[in-house]
Amino acid sequence: MKQNLFSPITESMYYILLSLSEPLHGYGIIKKVEEMSQGRLKLAPGTLYGALTNLENNKLIISVGVDPENIRRKLYKITDSGVDLIQIEIKRLEELLRNGKKVYYD
Numbered sequence: 001m002k003q004n005l006f007s008p009i010t011e012s013m014y015y016i017l018l019s020l021s022e023p024l025h026g027y028g029i030i031k032k033v034e035e036m037s038q039g040r041l042k043l044a045p046g047t048l049y050g051a052l053t054n055l056e057n058n059k060l061i062i063s064v065g066v067d068p069e070n071i072r073r074k075l076y077k078i079t080d081s082g083v084d085l086i087q088i089e090i091k092r093l094e095e096l097l098r099n100g101k102k103v104y105y106d
Contacts, residue, residue, distance in 0.1 A: 004038060006058065007088050016051055016061075017078055017086050022063050038039070048084035052076060060085060 008018075012033075019032040023035035029052075030043045055061040060082035078086070 003066050004088065006060070006085055008092060009085065009089055010051075011041065012043060012047060013051055013055065014086070015087055016043075016048070016055065017082050020061055020076055020078040020082070023075040023077045025070075025075050027073070029076070055082070 010025045015033040016029055018036065019029050024032060026045070026048055030048060033041055033043050052061065056063065056076070059079055061078055064075050064077045067075055093099075095101060
């Protein structure tokens with residue numbers, strides 16, 4: 001599975017992929033990630049657009065047009081491969097959490 005080549009991914013990439021379950025433009029992604037992380041993670045535009053380029057080049061997201069309210073804003077959405085990668089990451093993170101709890105809480 002090609003997605004295993006990308007795992008583990010950075011926290012920023014993880015949240016970017018999560019935010020793209022619906023089409024969003026860059027600024028929308030920045031706001032959604034900030035909201036999901038309760039303000040803890042704030043993506044800088046350079047970080048975001050570098051990640052979007054990488055994710056798009058690796059077919060983990062696709063461009064799905066432009067924002068009808070501002071045609072300069074490109075819209076992105078996660079692909080099936082991107083969803084597969086998120087599912088791999090969730091399983092990996094669950095394992096980390098499970099093992100951490102065994103060591104420090106049991």
